[in-house]
Amino acid sequence: AAAPARRASHVARAASRQLSEFPVADRRAELSGMKMAQLKPLCKGSGLRQGGKKSELIDRLLEHEFGTTDDEADIDPRDDIVGLANEWRSGRAVSGGVSFGEMDRVENALSRSGFVDERAADAAFYEQGFDDGGYARSSEARGDQNAFGAPSAAARVLGRDGRGFDDGGGSGWGRDDDDSWYAEEDTRLGGDVSERGANVVKELTAEEKAEAQRRARNKAERSLERRAAIVAALRTLATEREGFESDPRVHLEAVSRAIERAYRNMRHSAFAKMDDRSRDVCVDINVATGTLAILAQRVGRAGTVEWEVDDTEAFLEAHSKRHQIRKLAYAFTEEINEAVSAAAAESYVARDGEMVEATVVAEGQNGEILLKLDDGAYACLPPEEGIPDKRYAQGDKICALVIGVEPRTWAADKRAPVIVSCGIAGLLAEVLKAEVPEVADGRVVIKGVSRVSGKMAKVAVAAAAGEDLAVDPVLVCVGAENARLRAIRERLGGEVCQILPWREDPEAFVAEALFPAVIQRVTQMDAAGSLDERGNVRRMSKFVAYVNRFDEAKAIGAGGMNVKLAAALCGCFIMVERHEETAFEKFASRGGDTRAEERWAEDDADRWSDAREDDGWLPSLDEPISAGGQNAEKRAPIDL
Secondary structure: OHHHHHHHHHHHHHHHOOOOOOHHHHHHHHHHOOOHHHHHHHHHHOOOOOOOOHHHHHHHHHHHHHOOOOOOOOOOOOOOHHHHHHHHHHHOEOOOOOEHHHHHHHHHHHHHHOOOOHHHHHHHHHOOOOOOOOOOOOHHHHOOOOOOOOOOHHHHHHOOOOOOOOOOOOOOOOHHHHHHHHHHHHHHHOOOHHHHHHHHOOOOOHHHHHHHHHHHHHHHHHHHHHHHHHHHHHHHHHHHOOHHHHOHHHHHHHHHHHHHHHHHOOOOOOOOOOOOOOEEEEEEEEOOOOEEEEEEEEEOOOOOEEEEEEOHHHHHHHOOOHHHHHHHHHHHHHHHHHHHHHHHHHHHHHOOOOEEEEEEEEEOOOOOEEEEEOOOOEEEEOHHHOOOOOOOOOOOEEEEEEEEEOOOOEEOOEEOOEEEEOOOOHHHHHHHHHHOHHHHOOOEEEEEEEEEOOOEEEEEEEEOOOOOOOOOHHHHHHOHHHHHHHHHHHHOOOOEEEEEEOOOOHHHHHHHHOOOOOOOEEEEEEOOOOEOOOOOEOOOOEEEEEEOOOOHHHHHOHHHHHHHHHHHHHOOEEEEEEOOOOHHHHHHHOOOOOOOOOOOOOOOOOOOOOOOOOOOOOOOOOOOOOOOOOOOOOOOOOOO
């Protein structure tokens, strides 16, 4: 029964994200449409064996990507890295507001219909040898490197040879003009025109053409292998990370931005030779085909791309050295942190009040603490939300409560959009839910929480309505041998936590809240809503708790902390007064001792005595002591 349910959840999740129901079958069909020249570099970039038939290569790639070759296997959409990468690429917009997915659909439709875009062909032909006077572009920037001397596709569409273009203003030079100039010069000098023409136009032999084609094929295969290796490394990196960093879309976005930043800083590139007022860079990473393209684009006034140049080889050659790779890796680290922060900001918007576990990374100049959450996001702990006088060390594990998201928040020179708090009282309630299963499932209800962060906290618990617990709710939260209570204290950093029972009677609840003091009685003086001496409405009730002299200090606490926490827990005003003891209570409090208290007395002779009815047992300072150790005369007790 578990397998159909898991299958139904996978199908529903894939349908909600517009992903494929059978990603393995779709990937097999996609790989089957590729040629061996494309499949072998994919296998080599993924570290797989390249030998064998086409079906064997496809099975190896499917086993590497999905862990199975079954076309109807249940693949979790979160594990479908190729599908997630295609989703990212399809929704990624380029210059002009058009996404790669829309461009692919248009190109596929045009290729199936046999349509030829004459405007694009004319523009491509126009760009082969034209200089508009604003800047000169070399053949590398134009992208018309033709090793074989054959006309381009645009020239073939227009019926031209593609060797040159002249717009009538002298901006370009055709071959016919060059031959006529050489012919006139040779005629004037008496030279041979045919010999000069042979020097100018030299036809390649069949062997040279074959060698050039072989070199071009080898270069294309090496380029595809390097690009496939980059894409395979992205796939491996995504599977090894956790949290937000495990999403391949986050990695692809970070890599594309890092490559774009590094390419913009290149000096000798097609992008650097363009006019800086109308140029752009587009990085296209296609995980499905294992290709990487870095395009330098010329953007028109309307924001559309007029033409683009694939400058991927120049970028790979420039970043083949170790120091360049180090710079690219540093840029990727920055971009991945920014991408994770952006994803975290979107994820934690609806997660206010949720407890998270974080690791201390660094402390900022203004006292803020930079935290790294377990899912890879960065959070900021402001000084006012932390525990007073507590010092954090790098690597410490702490629990915090999410209180908001602010994308522009920085901590320790790093963007940390998630705002957390360690001193809020609601953190104790979330810790109880995490440590006590009965609280998490609702059988035990938290009625109230009061807390002084870093010192002490009180929480009132009760059984849920209709629940008949065999054990007291307080004992459930404390656990066997105080195990759960110790775990709660560890999560709160050693803070003292008192778990108290809830009482319906306000006076009884006040007596419980003043734990550990033993309360003799509680009296309500004023009720909430009544009028005071000045005619103002009282917002809180007032109770007076009577304690004996031994429990008075316990009820008040150090600096009044215990009575303040009790008042906050009960939501009322509490006064602590000493209870007048009767003779029997005094007798019971002394454990049956009938002697009165020893009192100091100072008279003219600077003597002191006790209040006993019998003879004083301490001698005076100015009279001799008898042999029996008693004073010579009896002294009456002195009442102070």
